[in-house]
């Protein structure tokens with residue numbers, strides 16, 4: 001009989017692996033675990049909701065009209081973090097500015113959390129997997145003062161933890177604290193995340209490429225040449241084209257099977273579409289911890305210096321050899337732009 005390790009047991013067991021933590025980081029991960037269960041429950045009810053993006057017309061037990069799911073998920077994660085003394089502030093894809101927690105209420109926390117509460121939420125009403133992406137840093141401003149922007153503008157390499165929850169055929173939480181990547185599958189019959197994918201390693205090579213080829217005409221020559229390379233018949237190619245339109249789902253598949261996901265700069269989106277602070281950085285931390293690679297086409301994502309809360313940057317992430325190959329095409333055809 002295989003021993004089941006729950007996320008809670010894992011956090012306690014790995015306590016000594018968390019840098020600086022005196023139980024604080026484990027409390028944060030536990031809070032994220034609870035919020036993820038609640039969001040998972042609501043996402044899985046989505047099929048019962050008339051208008052996913054708007055008011056559902058469904059009233060909850062308090063008689064409140066249910067909010068659209070991404071706002072709901074955002075509030076759920078904010079509330080769960082406000083209850084944690086370890087957090088002094090948050091940044092969310094859903095909020096223009098940082099959310100500063102009152103220090104008077106004992107928020108002398110050492111950490112800040114950045115989150116995309118429900119990435120790909122436009123896919124909910126077609127029952128496609130969506131996800132939550134989170135990133136945790138130690139603050140750089142003095143403990144006991146209010147969180148400031150500088151706490152959120154740290155390079156991705158400074159993250160102390162990062163992870164995602166994928167709400168798919170099953171709900172999984174995958175995270176790293178800098179000591180490898182572990183995946184936990186939610187068992188709703190016992191209401192617990194159980195370790196299902198210990199020490200996840202991203203295959204160094206793969207045969208899947210994920211990009212929105214509808215934008216092909218707007219890509220750089222180097223990216224176009226790489227896409228054609230993926231489609232040639234040679235050395236195990238053509239690769240399979242798989243594009244779910246949900247970053248977390250595409251990333252999760254590539255983490256397990258190998259592959260590359262890319263959202264390049266284009267004439268339409270000069271910086272790409274994806275956000276550096278709460279999409280690219282956390283997934284890049286996970287990718288590198290799993291032996292993969294994540295760049296903006298030239299430079300490691302984790303080495304980029306953020307200057308704006310919602311800034312975008314191009315993303316090439318996945319199997320190391322595949323990301324290095326696309327770099328060759330970009331260097332050859334796009335120069336050192």
Ligand code: P6P
Nearest residue numbers: 119120121212245246247248273
């Ligand atoms: P496009 C969802 O909106 C998202 O942020 C990612 O989850 C997804 O990979 C991407 O955008 C899809 O964008 O422009 O290809 O529809």
